[in-house]
């Protein structure tokens with residue numbers, strides 16, 4: 001017998017579960033279908049983010065940083081350590097524990113909000129119907145007034161480095177190395193490659209990041225990218241730009257497996273280098289396999305994303321799509337906000353989302369974070385702007401914490417002084433950039449931010465000073481521009 005819902009969500013990642021919860025809060029009868037199975041073969045909610053993405057990567061980043069600190073960064077504080085060791089299974093076990101706690105938490109939230117949580121596969125059929133196949137292979141046809149597709153993304157595979165989950169892994173495999181690889185290759189010096197490379201670099205791997213592009217973090221403000229490259233290189237990450245991987249070969253010496261990577265270097269020369277493990281981090285692609293019946297009416301764009309408009313409506317009436325499976329940055333918080341917007345739209349509210357103010361963060365140490373426009377984008381658009389920079393080396397709080405690398409950069413319109421972008425590499429950059437994002441959402445000028453009282457001594461004072469520096473009013477550095 002077919003059951004009818006107001007809303008059926010397919011996928012329970014940060015886009016889908018948030019949409020389901022918000023829809024249910026708004027009084028809509030909601031179901032959420034999820035096909036993810038954990039190691040014990042049980043259905044789990046949370047998607048990539050909670051199971052093999054944001055959360056487990058941050059757990060390992062935090063553990064590995066504490067190890068590095070205990071081993072090498074405490075002496076400066078007068079703390080002597082010796083015999084510091086890493087217990088890799090212990091570290092992985094902690095990560096798994098956090099994943100279990102949080103995925104269980106999402107299931108609890110769905111239940112508390114009266115969302116029907118269904119484990120199995122969902123397929124969009126014509127006319128708002130959804131084919132739901134449970135883990136025993138039994139199919140039921142469900143009906144809904146609205147369907148939200150939130151099927152997420154998966155890692156891109158490249159034929160020159162096929163993942164065998166032994167020597168060559170993707171990001172998921174790199175979150176579960178049972179021992180520390182002596183020599184670790186990373187293809188792609190993007191966000192995920194740098195984070196995972198940092199984890200194993202801190203634990204003792206010799207890490208080489210091979211990046212095909214000739215500029216580092218090309219999408220970021222290039223002043224911040226250059227500073228980041230300097231800091232990460234100092235930490236031992238061997239970042240090689242203009243190096244395109246063209247082949248890999250698995251080799252066995254005794255009982256040791258290794259992978260020989262062939263790449264063209266920046267002079268165009270062919271180079272071969274061997275690694276114990278190789279992580280392929282060349283991006284992610286939208287996942288729609290088995291999701292859409294031929295007559296569903298939902299169209300994909302030329303890159304395989306589900307085609308949507310600004311409000312996340314697909315080409316089929318009453319069918320919406322959100323998160324990594326649609327255009328825009330592949331970030332958990334972007335999908336979540338789309339989920340809220342769509343749930344509210346379905347409930348008849350006039351919600352919109354501000355795509356111009358989505359913060360992006362790289363959780364290296366120090367963190368790198370950005371919101372709004374880069375200098376390069378503004379130059380290309382012919383905008384007139386002023387820049388204010390404050391280095392953490394001039395921050396009392398940063399010096400106290402021995403976190404003096406990096407800077408806050410704020411860009412404001414030359415005529416209106418409205419803040420257009422904030423770019424930070426430095427301690428707690430992720431949280432600091434959010435302060436500017438909030439100011440920007442309220443249309444703040446650099447002067448407005450400069451007029452606010454910031455607690456002392458805090459890292460946030462660097463944001464304050466950068467805002468003051470935009471108009472030449474910084475107190476704790478010499479201003480480039482005097483006013």
Ligand code: FAD
Pocket residue numbers: 010011012013014015016033034035036046047048049050052053054055057120121122123150151152153171192287289290291322323324325330331332333334335363
């Ligand atoms: P997903 O999280 O991919 O969830 C989609 C879900 O849909 C999956 O559970 C899948 O099983 C399910 N599904 C698909 N098809 C069907 C179907 N037919 N039936 C039923 N279920 C289906 N982003 C950040 O913002 N911050 C970070 O720090 C960050 N770190 C990351 C680190 C790593 C290593 C990785 C890999 C990603 C990271 N991301 C980060 C990206 C983030 O994980 C994604 O942007 C986010 O998970 C996308 O959410 P989503 O809900 O769109 O899709």
Ligand code: AMP
Pocket residue numbers: 158160187188189190191192193210211212213243244245246281282283284
């Ligand atoms: P991101 O999109 O942030 O995950 O980053 C992926 C990175 O991988 C991009 O910077 C690409 O330039 C890089 N990349 C893709 N293919 C290759 C390749 N064959 N060799 C080296 N780098 C690559």
